[in-house]
Amino acid sequence: MQIVFLDASTLHSGELDLSVLERHGSLTSYPVSAEAEIPERIPHADIVITNKALMTAKNIAAAPQLKLIVSCATGVNQIDLDAAAAANVVVSNVAGYSTPSVAQHVFTFILNFATQIPQFNQHSRAWPQFPIFTSLAHPSFDLVGKTLGIIGLGEIGGATAKLALAFGMNVQVLAREESKAKRMPELPRVAAEDFYSSSDFISLHCPLTPATQGCINKQTLSQMKPTAYLINTGRGPLVNEADLAEALDAGTIAGAGLDVLSSEPPSPNNSLILSDHPQLMITPHTAWSTLEARQRLLAGVAENITSFMGSFAPIKN
Template sequence: MNIVFLDASTLHSGELDLSVLEQFGTLTCYPASSESEIPERIKSADIVITNKALMTAANIAAAPHLKLIVSCATGVNQIDLHAAKSTGVTVSNVAGYSTPSVAQHVFTYILNFATQIPQFNAESRDWPNFPIFTSLAHPCFDLEGKTLGIIGMGAIGEAVAKLAIAFGMRILVLERQGSPNSTLPELPRLSAEAFYSNCDFVSLHCPLTPDTEKCINTSVLGKMKSSAYLINTGRGPLIDEAALAQALSEGTIAGAAIDVLSSEPPATDNPLITCDHPQLVITPHTAWSTIEARKRLLAGVVNNIETFLEGAPANKIV
């Protein structure tokens, strides 16, 4: 088997041993691959591994020996699934590897908003301008008794909810028609009107679908408390970014923490990138990326290839 990893730098920077993939055949790893480079790099590939590199219909057609595409991620939006299915190419992904990592990232955001540690840290070397070594310049608050609203009660939403409960927070879940409500069924499910107006934090953990695209928009932001914070570690297009930037600048909500954007890397004129609101935190899609999560991800890639070669592919998408 010829195995090509199109963007291995998304998984590691030297700290993981990718030679474990060599048990299945000849391995070629590229740190990253541009759209124009992909056809030549995969022309002899039997198996392609990709995190962000696009496997379009044209690229799939350029690989006549291709049998398996492994998404080195949970999402598969970088792969043309229709083209893969029509050409008999199996597609698999890796789910669940990043749940603890993302949950702790969400709570890092929440704790930073509650404690204002980044702001105090920035000022702590300038104490000659303060009469005593303390400051009330950035008001802090307890999480106990505050309300966290969760949109999408899957594995990550559940993990975030359990952390919030440990901090003494109240949890609300956005009601979704047709949901079995089987995860933490004791938590209140509220309609949108009641949900947004009662939350101190809103955290997004739902999949990106036509129904959820830009589900956070001007109308929704207007329903939130002016003291509320929005957190997105899900998918960038869940948020109307221009509407969020405007809501921040107008004081409609207090702040936001964003790990994902509508396009990555973002355009230089992305309204959130150009927004200088002091309570807007942006991280470059790193919520998933603890070393432990990446080890689990690599193990998932190995398992997907192994089970495919055994004739019983795990985590098969198409």
């Protein structure tokens, strides 16, 4: 089998051993692949691995031997599923590998907002000149008794809820008619208006759909407390970025922690990238990327290939 990994640099920078992918064939690995380069890299591929490299109908047609596309991620939006099905190409993904990592990242945002550590750290060199032993310049607060509102109670939302409960927080879930989640039924499902107005933190974990795109906008932001914080480690387009930037500048909400933006890498003119709001923290889509999460992801990709190859195993009499 000829195995082609189109964008291996999205998985590692040399610290992972990709030889596990060679159990069933010869591996050709590229750090990244521009869309124009993909057809010339896969004409003899039996298996293609991709994180963000697009497997369009055109690219699938350029690989007549192709049998399997493995998404090195949970999502498969980079793959034309209809074209794959028409070509009898199997598509697989890896679910659940980043759950503890993303939940941890959410709480990194929450704890930084509660303790104001980033702000105090910036002023640490001035400590010798303080008139007293401490500083009250950036008021901090306890998480005990605060309310975390979760939009999307899937695996990651559920893991985040458990961390919040361990910190003594109250947890509530946005009631959504389209949601089929039955996880943690003891958590209250709250209608939108009360949900937004009563949450001290709101964390987004819902899938990106036509119904959820732009769900954080001028209207929903205006319903939030001026002391509340928004956290998005889900999908960038869940948030209307111009409305969020305006809400931060106007003091409509206290701050935001974002690990995703509407386009990535973002435009240098993105209103949030340009913002100097002291309570805006942005990380470059790193919530998923702990070493352990990437090891789990690699193992999942290898397992998907092994399972697929097992379907070709001869039946023994």
